[in-house]
Amino acid sequence: MSVTEYFRPASVNEAIELLARHGPDLLVMAGGTIAMPLVNEGISAPERVMSLRAAGLDGLRREPGRIRIGAACPLQGLLELDDVPLLQAAARHTGSWAIRNMGTVGGNLFAPPPAGDVTVALLALDAVLVVAGAGSRREIRLDSFHTGFMTTALGPDELLVEIRIAPPTGATAFHKLGRRQASTPAVVTVAARAIVDGGRVSEARIALGAVGPHPFRARAAEAALTGSRLDTASITRTATAAVDASDPATDGIASEWYRRRMTRLLVERALTDIADRPAGGAA
Amino acid sequence: MTSNIVSFALGDRQVEVMVRPMTTLQIALREHLGQTGTKDGCRQGGCGSCTVLLDGEPVLSCLLPIEEVAGRRVDVVETITPPQGLHPLQQAFLDQFATQCGYCTPGMIMLGVGLLAHNPHPSRDEVVEALGGNLCRCTGYEPIVRVLEAAGAAEGIAVGATQPVGEEAAR
Numbered sequence: 001m002s003v004t005e006y007f008r009p010a011s012v013n014e015a016i017e018l019l020a021r022h023g024p025d026l027l028v029m030a031g032g033t034i035a036m037p038l039v040n041e042g043i044s045a046p047e048r049v050m051s052l053r054a055a056g057l058d059g060l061r062r063e064p065g066r067i068r069i070g071a072a073c074p075l076q077g078l079l080e081l082d083d084v085p086l087l088q089a090a091a092r093h094t095g096s097w098a099i100r101n102m103g104t105v106g107g108n109l110f111a112p113p114p115a116g117d118v119t120v121a122l123l124a125l126d127a128v129l130v131v132a133g134a135g136s137r138r139e140i141r142l143d144s145f146h147t148g149f150m151t152t153a154l155g156p157d158e159l160l161v162e163i164r165i166a167p168p169t170g171a172t173a174f175h176k177l178g179r180r181q182a183s184t185p186a187v188v189t190v191a192a193r194a195i196v197d198g199g200r201v202s203e204a205r206i207a208l209g210a211v212g213p214h215p216f217r218a219r220a221a222e223a224a225l226t227g228s229r230l231d232t233a234s235i236t237r238t239a240t241a242a243v244d245a246s247d248p249a250t251d252g253i254a255s256e257w258y259r260r261r262m263t264r265l266l267v268e269r270a271l272t273d274i275a276d277r278p279a280g281g282a283a
Numbered sequence: 284m285t286s287n288i289v290s291f292a293l294g295d296r297q298v299e300v301m302v303r304p305m306t307t308l309q310i311a312l313r314e315h316l317g318q319t320g321t322k323d324g325c326r327q328g329g330c331g332s333c334t335v336l337l338d339g340e341p342v343l344s345c346l347l348p349i350e351e352v353a354g355r356r357v358d359v360v361e362t363i364t365p366p367q368g369l370h371p372l373q374q375a376f377l378d379q380f381a382t383q384c385g386y387c388t389p390g391m392i393m394l395g396v397g398l399l400a401h402n403p404h405p406s407r408d409e410v411v412e413a414l415g416g417n418l419c420r421c422t423g424y425e426p427i428v429r430v431l432e433a434a435g436a437a438e439g440i441a442v443g444a445t446q447p448v449g450e451e452a453a454r
Contacts, residue, residue: 004285006304006350033328036307036346040326049305053351096416098334098341098394182415183329 003039007050012132012161015055020134024156026050030057030072033095033103034111057106057161069163071106075118078105084165086172086191090121093176096183106160109142112150114185114210114253117176122163123207123217124172124191130162137161146214170195170203171277173270177262179253186210187254188262190242192270194225201225206238206267211246211259218245221267230275239267291352293318294362300349308352309333309344312359320360320389324418331417334390334397335359341397360389363396372396372434381430383421390417395431404435 007026009015019026027046029035030053038044057072060080067084069077078084078091079100094117095103108118109129119142127142134157142163145153154160172193178184189209195202204225209215221241228234248259290299293316300306300315309326312318312335324332326345333344336358363370369377372395382388391414398405398413405413410431411424419427 002303003305006287006348008350032346032348036348037327037329039305040307040345049348051348051351095328096331097397097413098331098343098416099328101337101340101342102328102346182412 003046003049005048007048008054009050009052010054010056012055012057012159015050015052015159016132016134016157018050019159020157022048022050028052028159030104030107031074031102033099034107034115052104052106052159058104065166067165067167069105069165071160071162072104073106074101075103075105075108076100078118083167084125086121086124086168086174086193087118087165089174090118090176090189090191093174093178093182094118099183105163109145109160109163110150110152113212113214113249114187114189114251116209116215117186117189119215120189120207120209121174121191122165123215124193124205125165125168126205128164129160130164131155131158132161133158143217146216149213168193171274173273175266175270175273176209177266185253188246188248188259188266189215190263190266190270192267192274194230194271194274196230196274199229201228201230201234204238206242206270208242208246208263208267210253211248211263213247216245218242220245225271230271235268235271235275238271239264242267287350289349289353291354292356294356294358296362302349305348305350307345308335308347308349308357311349312344312357318359318361322386322389324386324390329416329418330387330390331394332387332390334393334417336393336397339397339400341394358393358396360392363392370396372399372430375430375434376427379426379430379433381422381426387417387419387421391419391427395434398431399434402435405431407432410435 027049052072057070059070061068129140176189177187191207193205204222206218206221224241225238250256322332324330
């Protein structure tokens with residue numbers, strides 16, 4: 001079986017109509033960096049494919065108090081966000097230059113682990129997703145978007161159109177460990193954000209990637225940190241809670257055992273970074 | 284079997300291919316246009332040997348459906364090679380032994396042309412970072428990194444892909 005129709009809708013409305021007409025058999029693709037390897041390998045053999053590259057979803061817009069990222073915005077575009085170093089760092093450590101020119105921010109949300117590093121950063125930034133259906137739009141918080149391994153809260157007739165973040169408050173840190181320095185799947189990815197108020201953490205986000213069925217917030221770790229001073233004891237406690245929240249797989253990149261060990265280490269490093277510069281936001 | 288006609292600029296030349304839907308640019312180049320400089324490595328986006336420039340930006344032709352290049356400009360190692368002699372970056376690769384088996388070379392050169400067009404004087408770190416997605420199993424990368432560093436240090440070698448090359452430049 002080979003592809004018989006390749007659609008390039010020129011608008012979101014046109015894309016949603018195609019989705020309604022062809023249903024779940026339609027392979028929806030943005031940058032192709034996830035779908036095309038599967039098609040090339042023969043693992044995926046779609047008959048109908050819809051590309052979102054021409055649907056007007058590639059914008060990156062700044063508005064007062066928020067940044068609107070089109071679902072098909074290339075990952076390379078995030079490197080411009082000097083005021084969101086967490087997202088910048090996550091993008092810089094995702095794929096290669098050519099992959100970032102093709103792969104999209106929206107697509108990263110659908111990347112199976114151990115991929116999805118940008119999603120980890122977006123979780124720590126409390127990203128909100130805008131989803132369009134036939135004649136309607138709704139918002140989904142990113143932390144309730146993933147429902148399992150490669151399953152999401154997106155309805156069969158819905159399309160992810162935008163990712164919204166606010167300029168981050170507090171200090172942030174991003175750490176990713178791979179088998180090599182660049183263009184590598186993660187052993188584990190950690191994005192952390194903490195607001196330190198009067199010496200104590202008033203709000204914390206600890207997001208993990210590659211150590212579960214999808215990128216997720218380690219809420220128990222966040223709770224372990226909130227209200228505490230950022231010191232060795234609270235950092236150790238938080239890292240333990242993060243390891244407990246993880247459910248890593250053994251694959252060609254790393255073993256479950258190693259992923260747990262490195263989750264502890266990277267959470268500790270991220271929080272130590274933040275403790276060393278609580279006022280700054282650099283990742 | 285459904286086939287579509289897609290036209291795009293291959294360097295300075297307008298070309299048309301009649302291919303099945305979602306044929307990759309890599310296959311179109313190699314099997315329909317005879318441009319075999321672009322290599323067929325992993326087809327997974329993991330090796331960089333099929334790197335080409337799409338409107339001056341490095342992309343992986345093995346992951347790019349041909350429909351996405353309609354009306355756009357594609358540059359490959361053949362289109363940057365002048366009718367006589369070599370592109371300065373090709374010459375530099377040759378002079379400084381930055382190629383061994385040669386399989387990664389076209390991808391390395393296209394990445395390099397793209398890098399120098401964006402950043403005419405890249406630092407060593409910037410070269411290394413830009414090359415992160417291009418594998419070479421022979422050279423250990425050092426000669427390739429040195430060539431690109433030297434190309435950035437030397438004036439006049441950074442020929443951008445969007446400048447006239449080939450026949451146009453030779454006139």
